[in-house]
Amino acid sequence: MIPTRRHLLHTGLIGAGAAALSGCGTATGTGSGGPRLLHAADVHPADYPTVTAVKWMGEELGRLTDGRLGIRSFPSGQLGNEDDSIGLARFQAIDICRVAAAALNNAFPETSLLCLPYVFRSVEHMRAVVDGDIGTQLLNVFEGRGLVGLAYYDAAPRSVYNVRRPVYEPADMKGLKIRAPQSDIFLDTVRAMGANPTPLTFGAVFSSLQTHLIDGAENNWPSYQSSRQFEVARYWSDTRHLHSPDALLISKASMDALTPADRDLVRDVARRSVPLMRAEWDKREADARAAVIAAGTQVNEVDLAAFARAVEPVNAKYTAGAGLKPLYEQITAAA
Known part of the structure; x- marks a missing residue:
């Protein structure tokens, strides 16, 4: 049976206890002796780098196991928003989800380190950190709450865009209602930059820009382009305030249901999907930037030092507790 969003929300979240007791899981073929297809959710469209990377994982698992393992992807938010995906994976209503690190901050405070403004000075800095010992530590924080971290994917840098005017310094943000993900750290960052933060899901941004519920948002070039938000918010200001990555997660129950050898295989294939995703991401980012500029987006540089100073209290607040300092x-020394 192919899961729908309504079916998964009902059977996965409401009936999670029964599913866990029966050990049936969600993967097609589980217990039947047939191929085991792990179900993967993403809010991005089918041609987005995160989705194609997971598709490659499924093909590689199939190749290495003669079709015994695979992945079936549900892109474009078919199974809900990112918060839905996290809950569904925790309760094994789906197996794999790709979510922005921001969606994890409140439940997993350690991931706040990945979302602090200007903590990463460049894409290369971020990649070096998440590929190293710190990245490994921050992949291991999920298992206590029903998830297993597989990898970090690129999703940055993020900048501000709006329907009103160019932004050059924090003072230009005053009065703007800027959408931020439903994460305390993102909301505090937008507020520190001078705007009024408005928490909304990614899927609600386009219509909210159209109706002027919000004046702008902050995101990366590919998301700005693929969501068509550039059609209504034509002022892009290159704040590059965040280099936060995405997290690729698997249900701990789904992982535990695999043999030890298959667990190792899934981890290895996920790790090897990262450079493939990054190569596609770099191309997609360049293509998206060129496409929206050709369509009329006005791009301007900003006073990066002024924005970095403005958000210093945010970094102080979120590194004060939980032993994160x-x-x-x-991380900052690695720059």
């Missing part, structure tokens, strides 16, 4: 200092 030492890791924060290691």
Whole structure:
């Protein structure tokens, strides 16, 4: 049976206890002796780099197991928003989800380190950190709450765009209602930059820009382009305030249901999908930027030092507790 969003929300979240007791899981073929297809959810469209990377994982698993393992993807938010995906994976209503690190901050405070403004100075800095020991530590924080971290994918840098005017310094943000993901750290960052933060799901942004419920948002070039938000918010200001990655997660129950050898295989294939995703991401980012500029987006540079100063209290706030200051200092030192 192919899961629908309504079916998964009902059987996965409401009936999670029964599913866990029966051990049936969601993967097609589980217990039948047939191919095991892990179900993967993403809010992005089918040609987005995160989705194609997971598709490659499924093909590679199929190749290495003679079709015994595979992945069936449900892109474009078919199974709900990112918060839905996290809940569905935790309760094994789906197997795999790709979500922005921001969606994890409130439940997993350690991931806040990945979302602090200007903690990463460049894409290369972010990649070096998540590929190293710190990245490994931050992949291991999920297992206590029903998830297993597989990899971090690129999703940055993020900048501000709006329907009103160019932004050059924090003072230009005053009075703008800027959408931010439903994460305390993102909301505080937008507020510190001078705007009024408005928490909305990604899928609600386009219509909210059209109706002027919000004046703008912040995101990366590919998301700005693929969502067609550039059609209504034509002022892009290159704040590059965040280099936060995405997290690729699998249900711990789904992982535990695999043999030890298959668990190792899934981890290895996920790890090897990262450079493939990054190569596609770099191309997609360049293509998206060129496409929206050709369509009329006005791009301007900003006073990066002024924005970095404005958000210093945010970094101080989120590194004060949970023993995060030492890791924060290691990350900034790696720049």
